[in-house]
Amino acid sequence: MVLEKINSRKNDDLSKRIDKNKLPEHIAIIMDGNGRWATRRGLPRSFGHKRGVSVLKEILRTSKDLGCKVLTVYAFSTENWARPTKEVEYLINLFNVVLRNEIEELHQESIKIKFIGDLTPFPDSLKNIIYSSESLTKNNSSFLFNICVNYGGRQEIVKVAKELALKSFSGEINPSEVNEELFNSELLTQGIKDPELLIRTSGEKRISNFLLWQLAYSEIYISDVLWPDFNKFEFLKAIIDYQSRDRRFGGIESLSNESFEDSQYSS
Numbered sequence: 001m002v003l004e005k006i007n008s009r010k011n012d013d014l015s016k017r018i019d020k021n022k023l024p025e026h027i028a029i030i031m032d033g034n035g036r037w038a039t040r041r042g043l044p045r046s047f048g049h050k051r052g053v054s055v056l057k058e059i060l061r062t063s064k065d066l067g068c069k070v071l072t073v074y075a076f077s078t079e080n081w082a083r084p085t086k087e088v089e090y091l092i093n094l095f096n097v098v099l100r101n102e103i104e105e106l107h108q109e110s111i112k113i114k115f116i117g118d119l120t121p122f123p124d125s126l127k128n129i130i131y132s133s134e135s136l137t138k139n140n141s142s143f144l145f146n147i148c149v150n151y152g153g154r155q156e157i158v159k160v161a162k163e164l165a166l167k168s169f170s171g172e173i174n175p176s177e178v179n180e181e182l183f184n185s186e187l188l189t190q191g192i193k194d195p196e197l198l199i200r201t202s203g204e205k206r207i208s209n210f211l212l213w214q215l216a217y218s219e220i221y222i223s224d225v226l227w228p229d230f231n232k233f234e235f236l237k238a239i240i241d242y243q244s245r246d247r248r249f250g251g252i253e254s255l256s257n258e259s260f261e262d263s264q265y266s267s
């Protein structure tokens, strides 16, 4: 109880430092470290995955309450099939159970839910709950929650290339028309703005095949905290850090043309 009060005070203090006018609208998260969290406690890895779900619920609510518009999380990569069958089955079952338990509440909160990835290999029971959840929430407009399952950035880019090649071949488009806009329109994230902020937990400094196209200019925040220990406080820290960045997009923010001409490099 005392600890809860302290934590809530800490969160309030941090919340006050957030500039509501500079919020990232779209945040992407690589939720990593579930297995290590459990192993360090002498528990099976599944305990880490289970606890990770509660963390996700907290972060989803926090981002929505703050005023962000989109949260995209990496829940299962195309490479995760390489894990032991038992772990893969556990995860598939967990997605199934959690979705069944949470969908009503998400809908009540006007959250639209979208699954990104190739659903083909999943069992029908999971596919059915995914389709019905997407259809139930399709008109919700207060927040978009994307869950990437059996998702790989390279596979997505190959899929787009194939789609555009087929359209060119059939004459639907002219190959010379292919540009970034057209490419974007074939992505699984079509219609969703790119994430301004990518958070990866557990200290790993790699993208692991996540949103390769979409992250071209995202700010990256690496947290050393393992996902099951991640919380509102750590999330707010990531946003404050993001707000301190100078997003230049290849330009030069701080150096004006005039000061450039004055410099030793001018002719």
Ligand code: IPE
Pocket: 031, 032, 033, 034, 035, 036, 037, 075, 076, 077, 080, 091, 202
């Ligand atoms: C992330 O945690 C969850 C999934 C990939 C499904 P991990 O399971 O990768 O946990 P670590 O990285 O082994 O600790």
Ligand code: IPE
Pocket: 030, 031, 032, 033, 074, 075, 076, 077, 079, 080, 204, 206, 208
């Ligand atoms: C990335 O984490 C995938 C998800 C979080 C779903 P991994 O644990 O699978 O990535 P690597 O193996 O560390 O690159």
Ligand code: MG
Pocket: 032, 033, 034
């Ligand atoms: Mg991992």
